[in-house]
Amino acid sequence: MNRAAVVTGSSRGIGRAIALRLAKDGFDVAVNDIESNHSDLEKVRQEIESMGRKSIAIIADVSKSEKVEEMMEEVVEKLGSLDVVIANAGICYVKSLLEISADEWDEVFAVNMRGVFLCYREAAKIMIKQGKGGKIIGACSTAGYRGYPMISHYSATKWGVRGLTQAAAQEWARHNITVNAYCPGRIDTRMTQTCNEELAKLRGLTVEENESNSVKNIPIGRTGQPDDVANVVSFLASKDSDYITGQSILINGGLSFS
Template identity: 35%
Template sequence: MISIDLSQKTVLITGAKSGIGKGIADLFLEAGARVALADVAFKEDFKIVSEKLAHLHLDVTRKEEIEKAVDTLTAFWEPIDVLVNSAGISTMDFAIDIKENDWDRVMAVNAKGTYLVSQVVARQMTDRGISGRIINIASQAGKNGYRCMGNYCASKHAVLGFTKVMAIELAAKGILVNAICPGIVETPMKKRERVDGAKLRGLTPEQIYQEDCSQVPLGRTAQPADVANVALFLASPLSAYMTGQAINVTGGMTMH
């Protein structure tokens, strides 16, 4: 029987206090990894929770915070083997009504944050000769357009473009860079989006939920664990011949 053992790996996951990031963290801990959960919602700069778990306060839009967090983490544990960029936010509005500060905020966290954290960690990996993994949590919104989500879609298209470039440039260093494109995942952010989207479209959140389910061939929306399973595969030796990929986890909703 094949099992995935990450007991010798140090993993940094951004946006890990809830949602997809937390789901990935939970599964990686089960696989034995040392996991640092980084999130702007954590109060302490660095807190050891257990032998295998740490919490980091991290604003992914601030390079100096990222550099400090990475230095602190690697000084306490080992160099980072796996980075999961899961930090992400969204706002809802029709394209012609998107406020400039909402555009800037979503692009800063989703696109700039992925670029900054990846850059800092990739430099550490190359400096220390680590054959690492970078896993970017993009979205099927990085391949399609969805009403009331213009800034979010733009940010996730940017994540996919940057994933491909990093994959090309870091391949010779033994660093594999891939993205996961989740579909509709039941997270606190998705529940808030249904409320906001319902107001914009004159519907109820329940109607939005039913609409979501009707678009998925498998007949249900995803749970964070569905995404975490693919992240675990990408962090493992089983994906050793994959880089620059954008893997759909959408229940068949997106097929390209």
């Protein structure tokens, strides 16, 4: 019987890597993002289909309750079931805590925290109804264990994801649903590149200097790649992780510890 997964925010970066890895693992994969990323999302869908798996592309804003509900139902309707949900979508930008407006704060929480909550909730409803358990996996961050200056809003959302993951894991364990999160550190994505550029300006450094200084703090000695994260998510989505739940796993080259 085919297994189906959905990965939010999967038009590029970590989300794309996860979607492709799950397809390689034998899942049919629904990919999701917002309208502005439609073209890149279609390319990911085509890549998955070229691997011999079914795929659908769903445009939906994960901060909208009705859109998340519709997305999960569409996955079941078109791919036959809902076995794994990866709540990956997230946003981040660099700004001083004194300068963040209430609207900007709410925007980051809408995607990074509310979006994960909605994906967790709607996925669990369907998985409980299906009666065969499932895997729910959320995007946390190294910033979910240590708050970082200039991204306080982002840090706060990721601490929230970690708490939500622990609570959900305990509530849904009796339904054979595991709930875990992955916590990337410095990963080579467009979002990281943008943050690096903004931080370099604030510190009066070149982009290359700021990047070099950041990498010096990583014991393994390199910036992570999206596949480094996808490898861990692959494990969490597999039966090999059946006895693991409520955990938020750091993937940061030894930058920090739980």
